[in-house]
Amino acid sequence: MFVLDYRSKLPIYEQLQTQMLKLIVGGVLKENDQLPAVRTLAMELGVNPNTVQKAYAECERVGMIVSVTGKGSFVSNPAVSMQLYMREKFKELRNLIQESLEYGLEPSMIIDAVSAWCEKGEWDYDPTQISH
Amino acid sequence: MFVLDYRSKLPIYEQLQTQMLKLIVGGVLKENDQLPAVRTLAMELGVNPNTVQKAYAECERVGMIVSVTGKGSFVSNPAVSMQLYMREKFKELRNLIQESLEYGLEPSMIIDAVSAWCEKGEWDYDPTQISH
DNA sequence: TGTATTGTATTATTGTAAATAATACATTAA
DNA sequence: TTAATGTATTATTTACAATAATACAATACA
Incomplete structure (x- = not known):
């Protein structure tokens, strides 16, 4: 386990x-x-x-x-753990995005990537990769 | 420095x-x-x-x-560092989102939060917080 | 040519936190 | 009463970051 x-x-x-x-x-x-x-x-x-x-x-x-x-x-009560988990994950996510923007990553680049992964399940999507 | x-x-x-x-x-x-x-x-x-x-x-x-x-x-060449930085950040971001989805976070909840932070600069936005 | 400045390498020591080891005590269930 | 459980304590070991003290190598420069 x-x-x-x-x-x-x-x-x-x-x-x-x-x-x-x-x-x-x-x-x-x-x-x-x-x-x-x-x-x-x-x-x-x-x-x-x-x-x-x-x-x-x-x-x-x-x-x-x-x-x-x-x-x-x-x-x-698992609800307590779920709350802990969500808070933790969203905090990490927020910090990550905030820092990324501070150092020049484009908002659209982030949004596009998150959409590809999150909505379309395109886990191969890589904004840093040039397509050939 | x-x-x-x-x-x-x-x-x-x-x-x-x-x-x-x-x-x-x-x-x-x-x-x-x-x-x-x-x-x-x-x-x-x-x-x-x-x-x-x-x-x-x-x-x-x-x-x-x-x-x-x-x-x-x-x-x-700073391009090397930028590449390193972007790869690192997007990798972290992808892993974070992938894991969050695996444990039940809603895609729409993530997208909404990322949009609020990323596009609108609403850093106070907190999907885990009930509004009063 | 020498001297200072720089990066690099080596060995030993110290400090800190995780992990172990070995017990002991307290509570509960059977 | 006994066994299984959580909890607490003290000492020791281990791993690794950081320090200390040098020494060596390459470069710049007067």
């Missing part, structure tokens, strides 16, 4: 947190679903329990999951 | 590299402009010469600048 990239610059606990968010937003994990126990997941992934604990703690802090000593950790 | 954020998670040499790219793309640094000497810039910024050297070396590796022992470091 969780997969790690050990070559990534991102810390393991952040990777776990990100994956948790995607699993919830993507509907793989549903409300009240029980998550693997800290020690169990640590074993499966071959990492230290403290690392998993750190990820779970952060997920709980932002309201993605709820942990209860003796019972386990459970997915909380 | 170069400014560092010592609280940033990004290493100093990466910050320098990013700033170099922006200075070139933004036209502040023009073709064949001589850059500060490694030791000089290190002094100015209060960092180790090795750190500046690492940044310059990476900038040269990707073709942003050219360094010659005994002479100095110079800005190479």
